[in-house]
Amino acid sequence: MTKPKKIIWRIVLVFLIVIPVSTFAHFIFFPQQTRSILIDYSNFKKDGRLYFNSNTPENKVDTVKLLIALASDRVAEFWGQKTCNPKFIYCESEGDFKKYGSPYKVPALTHIKLGSCIVVSNQGIDLDIIAHEISHAEFYERIGFYNWSCKIPRWFDEGLAMQNDYRNYYSEDTLKLKSDNYKNLPDVKKLRSGKQFNEDGSQEQIMLNYMAAKHEVKNWYTKEKLDQLIKDINSGKTFEEAFGL
Numbered sequence: 001m002t003k004p005k006k007i008i009w010r011i012v013l014v015f016l017i018v019i020p021v022s023t024f025a026h027f028i029f030f031p032q033q034t035r036s037i038l039i040d041y042s043n044f045k046k047d048g049r050l051y052f053n054s055n056t057p058e059n060k061v062d063t064v065k066l067l068i069a070l071a072s073d074r075v076a077e078f079w080g081q082k083t084c085n086p087k088f089i090y091c092e093s094e095g096d097f098k099k100y101g102s103p104y105k106v107p108a109l110t111h112i113k114l115g116s117c118i119v120v121s122n123q124g125i126d127l128d129i130i131a132h133e134i135s136h137a138e139f140y141e142r143i144g145f146y147n148w149s150c151k152i153p154r155w156f157d158e159g160l161a162m163q164n165d166y167r168n169y170y171s172e173d174t175l176k177l178k179s180d181n182y183k184n185l186p187d188v189k190k191l192r193s194g195k196q197f198n199e200d201g202s203q204e205q206i207m208l209n210y211m212a213a214k215h216e217v218k219n220w221y222t223k224e225k226l227d228q229l230i231k232d233i234n235s236g237k238t239f240e241e242a243f244g245l
Contacts, residue, residue, distance in 0.1 A: 036100050036117045039089055052090045064090045064125060071131035071164075075138055078164050080223065084141035086116040086134065090125075097121040110136040112148060128165045135161035142230050151239045153192040159213030163221065172218075175211040188212045 035042070044051040050068070052061055068088060076082035091097035101119035102109050108124030111117040116137035120130065139160060140148045148157075162170060179185050188209055191197040197209055220243075232242035 032098075032100055032102060032119075033111045033113060036087070036089060036111050036119060037114055039087065039100070039117070044089070049085065050088045050090060053092055053096055056090065056092045060092060060125075061090070064088070064120065067125065067127050067130050068134075070127055071134050074127075074131045074164055075134045078135070079138055082134070082138060084116060084134065084137040086110070086118050086137040089117065089119045091119060091121050094121070108133050110140075112136070112140050113145065116140055126167075128167045132161045132165040135164045143233055147233050151233055153189070153239060154194050154197040155188040155191045155209070155213045156217065156239070156243070158197060158210060159188070159215075159217030160221075160226075162210060162214035163217060165214075169207065170211050170214055172215065175208075175215055178208055178211065182215075185212050185215070188216060 039051050040046070042051075043054065045054050045056075047061065047065070050061070050065060052064075072082055089100050091100055097119065101121060106121075107126070108118065108120045108129050110133045111119065118130070118133045118137060120133075124130065124133075136157065139152075139157065143152070168174065175185075176182060186205070186209055188197075191209060191213075197213075198206055201209075229242045233239065
């Protein structure tokens with residue numbers, strides 16, 4: 001077999017075997033994420049970067065579009081400019097959210113792979129929640145999949161996103177009250193993984209984790225520090241080196 005024919009045959013094998021097998025394996029381990037990546041091949045309608053079930057009332061779609069625009073402006077102001085352009089999947093029904101978003105009780109989430117995709121439930125139709133998710137997408141856009149997956153601890157990723165989340169429950173006043181004037185703060189810097197941050201503990205403890213992470217990042221943050229951290233991580237430094245731990 002000649003060299004050009006071998007190359008062609010290998011390409012055919014990739015399309016016929018490797019890609020389908022890889023896609024199936026990814027679906028087994030990450031079903032919601034896989035469906036979201038393949039949303040263009042679903043029966044969802046598309047309006048710009050927003051996808052939704054064809055049964056969704058028009059006023060709901062208009063509301064989601066407005067909140068996305070307002071949240072994008074908020075994120076752009078925080079970062080200086082918005083560079084991300086995520087897909088949005090609005091799931092009006094609980095079944096659709098379990099299919100594309102998460103089986104857990106969360107109002108929205110961001111899938112990070114092959115670009116960012118934000119999935120919003122009915123409970124997630126909220127300016128603060130959508131701004132929070134776009135913040136995740138913006139951070140990912142600036143550091144890439146490898147750095148986001150392998151270097152960034154969950155407490156920092158969530159604490160940074162919380163800077164654009166103004167919900168009263170997560171305010172400094174609430175944290176002060178819940179932590180006995182900051183005396184009983186959880187040591188969020190030990191919560192590196194998503195499981196440690198979001199699953200280990202009661203719902204009240206998890207919400208306290210978000211407040212404490214927001215507090216930690218707020219006390220550290222300046223635009224110059226964040227820009228330098230991203231530059232350092234992209235140049236090969238660890239998070240601990242870039243953050244100064």
